[in-house]
Amino acid sequence: MKKLLIKTIWTSLICFYFFQIKIVQAIVPYYYFPTIKNLQKQGLYIGKNAYQLLYFGQYEDSLNLAKLAVKINAKDEKLWLILAETQIANKEYRNALNSLNKAEQINSNISEIYFVKGQVYLKISRLTKAKNALEKGIKIEPNNHKAIFQLGNILLMEKNYLGAIKLFDKSIKIKPDFWQAINNKGLAYFERNKINLSIKLFESAISIEENAEPLLGLASCININDTKLAIQLAKKAxxxxxxxxxxxYRKEQLWGEKLQASTEILLQNEQLKKDVRLAKSKIRESS
Known part of the structure; x- marks a missing residue:
C-alpha cells in the first residue's frame, strides 16, 4: 500500500510538472530575434523596393522606404546611395548630400557616390564643388562617358568652350553614338563662331537620334543660307x-548667347508663327 501511494505521488508530480510547462509555454510567447545577417538582407530588400518605387515615380513612398532601409542597416553604403537618390527626387538636396557623405565614410572608393554628388551640386548651382566631385568619380571610373560629358557641360556653362569640346570628344571616343555629346560639341562650336562645324555636328547627332535639340540647332545654323529648310526643321523640332x-528652357539645355540670338530670329519668321503659338499653348496646358 505504501509503495502504491509513493508511486501515485510520483506520477502526480511528474504530470503536474509537464502540465505546468505547457501552461507556461501557452502564456509566454516565443520571440524571434533576427541575426545581423538577416537584418542586412531585410534592409537591402527594402532598399531595392524603394529604388523600384522611385523608378515608377512614387517619390514620397520611395523616400519613406529608403529611410526605413537605412534605419535597419546604417552600415551599407548602397542603402545611403538609394536614400540620396530618393531625396534628390523629392528635392531634398541638402539631405541628399548628407546621405552621400555617410556613404563616402563607409566606402570612399565608389565612383557613383561622387557622380551623384556632382548631380546634386549642379542642381544647387555649386559648379566648383560639382566639378571636384565628378573629377573624383572619374579617377575611380575613368571610362564613364556620362560623367565625362557632365564635366564637359560644366565647362560649357563656364564658357570654357575648348575645354568642353575636349571632354565631349573624350566621351564620344568611349561611346561613338552618344548623340548628346555630339550635339553639345555643336553648341560649343557655335559660340566660337565655327558655324560649319556646328552644322556637321548637329547633322551627325540627328543621324543617331532625331531629337528636337539638334533639329532646332541645325535650323538656327542654316537659317541665313537656307531659310526654307530651316523652317521645316524648326517645325519638326x-x-x-x-x-x-x-x-x-533652351538656356537650361546650355544654349549659349549667340545660338539663342540666332534661334530667336528664326522663331520670329512669319511662317513659324502658328507653330510657335501652338508650342506655347502646349506648354501652358502641361504646366
Missing part, C-alpha cells in the same frame, strides 16, 4: 518638343 520654343 517644336512638334517633337514644344519646350524648345522657350528661351529659358
Amino acid at each position: 517644336l512638334a517633337k518638343n514644344p519646350n524648345y520654343v522657350n528661351y529659358d
Whole structure:
C-alpha cells in the first residue's frame, strides 16, 4: 500500500510538472530575434523596393522606404546611395548630400557616390564643388562617358568652350553614338563662331537620334543660307518638343548667347508663327 501511494505521488508530480510547462509555454510567447545577417538582407530588400518605387515615380513612398532601409542597416553604403537618390527626387538636396557623405565614410572608393554628388551640386548651382566631385568619380571610373560629358557641360556653362569640346570628344571616343555629346560639341562650336562645324555636328547627332535639340540647332545654323529648310526643321523640332520654343528652357539645355540670338530670329519668321503659338499653348496646358 505504501509503495502504491509513493508511486501515485510520483506520477502526480511528474504530470503536474509537464502540465505546468505547457501552461507556461501557452502564456509566454516565443520571440524571434533576427541575426545581423538577416537584418542586412531585410534592409537591402527594402532598399531595392524603394529604388523600384522611385523608378515608377512614387517619390514620397520611395523616400519613406529608403529611410526605413537605412534605419535597419546604417552600415551599407548602397542603402545611403538609394536614400540620396530618393531625396534628390523629392528635392531634398541638402539631405541628399548628407546621405552621400555617410556613404563616402563607409566606402570612399565608389565612383557613383561622387557622380551623384556632382548631380546634386549642379542642381544647387555649386559648379566648383560639382566639378571636384565628378573629377573624383572619374579617377575611380575613368571610362564613364556620362560623367565625362557632365564635366564637359560644366565647362560649357563656364564658357570654357575648348575645354568642353575636349571632354565631349573624350566621351564620344568611349561611346561613338552618344548623340548628346555630339550635339553639345555643336553648341560649343557655335559660340566660337565655327558655324560649319556646328552644322556637321548637329547633322551627325540627328543621324543617331532625331531629337528636337539638334533639329532646332541645325535650323538656327542654316537659317541665313537656307531659310526654307530651316523652317521645316524648326517645325519638326517644336512638334517633337514644344519646350524648345522657350528661351529659358533652351538656356537650361546650355544654349549659349549667340545660338539663342540666332534661334530667336528664326522663331520670329512669319511662317513659324502658328507653330510657335501652338508650342506655347502646349506648354501652358502641361504646366
